[in-house]
Amino acid sequence: MLAKHTDTVTQKIAVILGTSGTGQPLLNILQQLLGEDTGTQLHGVFIEDDELQRVAALPFVKELSRLTLSVREIGGTPFERTIALRMRTARSVVEGLARRMGVSHTFRQTRGSTVSLLRETVHTANITVFEPLRKFAAPVIRRPLHVRASPRRIVVVIDDVVTGDKALLTAALLAKGQTHRVSILLRAKTAAELDAMNHLINDFLPTGPNRLLLLQDKGVQHLVAAVLAERADMLVLGTSEELLKSETLGVLLKQLECPVCLVRQLEEHVNESIS
Numbered sequence: 001m002l003a004k005h006t007d008t009v010t011q012k013i014a015v016i017l018g019t020s021g022t023g024q025p026l027l028n029i030l031q032q033l034l035g036e037d038t039g040t041q042l043h044g045v046f047i048e049d050d051e052l053q054r055v056a057a058l059p060f061v062k063e064l065s066r067l068t069l070s071v072r073e074i075g076g077t078p079f080e081r082t083i084a085l086r087m088r089t090a091r092s093v094v095e096g097l098a099r100r101m102g103v104s105h106t107f108r109q110t111r112g113s114t115v116s117l118l119r120e121t122v123h124t125a126n127i128t129v130f131e132p133l134r135k136f137a138a139p140v141i142r143r144p145l146h147v148r149a150s151p152r153r154i155v156v157v158i159d160d161v162v163t164g165d166k167a168l169l170t171a172a173l174l175a176k177g178q179t180h181r182v183s184i185l186l187r188a189k190t191a192a193e194l195d196a197m198n199h200l201i202n203d204f205l206p207t208g209p210n211r212l213l214l215l216q217d218k219g220v221q222h223l224v225a226a227v228l229a230e231r232a233d234m235l236v237l238g239t240s241e242e243l244l245k246s247e248t249l250g251v252l253l254k255q256l257e258c259p260v261c262l263v264r265q266l267e268e269h270v271n272e273s274i275s
Contacts, residue, residue: 014043014125016118017090019083026131026259027097029151029234032174033127034101041104044094045121046087048111049133115250122239127170128262133253151175151233151259156209157185157223161196163238166263168204171236174261183211185226187218220251227256236261 013033017023023044034040091107098105110117114133122128156171158164168184175181184201188194194214201209215226227235239262242248252260 011126012041013127014121016130017046019086023090024093034103042098044107046090046109047117049114115246122262131259132256153233154182155227155230155232155235157237158197159187161200164200167236167238170263179205179207180210182209183230184209186214220248224255232258234259239264
């Protein structure tokens with residue numbers, strides 16, 4: 001059971017939505033973080049990726065219907081109409097979730113580089129959730145990504161104690177206190193740092209995680225490989241200066257296969273215990 005004693009809770013949770021679907025499955029996951037706290041704010045950001053726009057405008061790019069096998073142009077008015085429909089649906093889903101959970105919300109539509117807009121959002125939100133780019137900004141003819149309402153395999157990356165406690169708290173909430181669904185990747189630099197991380201894990205997860213692995217290489221490529229090997233349904237990690245570099249976010253967006261939850265800060269004082 002997850003026990004939480006909160007003095008102050010004021011957090012902004014942002015979900016990045018794209019043209020691949022309504023975002024309903026991804027938003028379902030966020031219910032665990034929203035709870036019924038009226039101090040939480042939900043922010044939906046619908047991004048029209050520049051690259052998708054450029055590809056759609058190419059004269060040799062066509063759409064193949066799965067039903068009729070007919071071929072037609074992707075760009076032009078039909079494409080813009082489809083994008084507009086996806087945006088309105090995404091807005092409706094965000095509004096519906098906020099209404100059900102009793103939290104305030106905002107929604108905005110923007111066009112540009114997904115990496116740049118993601119960095120901008122992360123700097124203004126406490127928690128930011130997004131899908132891999134190939135599913136988030138997939139051509140609109142694809143089916144929406146299937147995401148479980150409650151991820152079965154949650155992988156948490158801990159680089160240090162400061163960001164680790166925020167990531168562990170978020171993962172515990174997403175897992176509904178079921179620690180057998182949480183695996184942890186540690187990237188400690190020293191033995192003392194590793195010892196501090198283990199103490200932190202014991203504080204948050206007294207019964208222990210499903211798996212605990214130590215990564216020797218702190219590079220993003222090594223991290224991605226480890227997450228893929230774990231077959232994660234959700235990746236949770238605290239933000240850092242290195243993580244927020246465009247190059248690093250670009251690798252996460254392009255190479256991961258699961259949604260990502262970035263935790264910048266939680267403006268609360270929480271004591272967690274899971275039994």
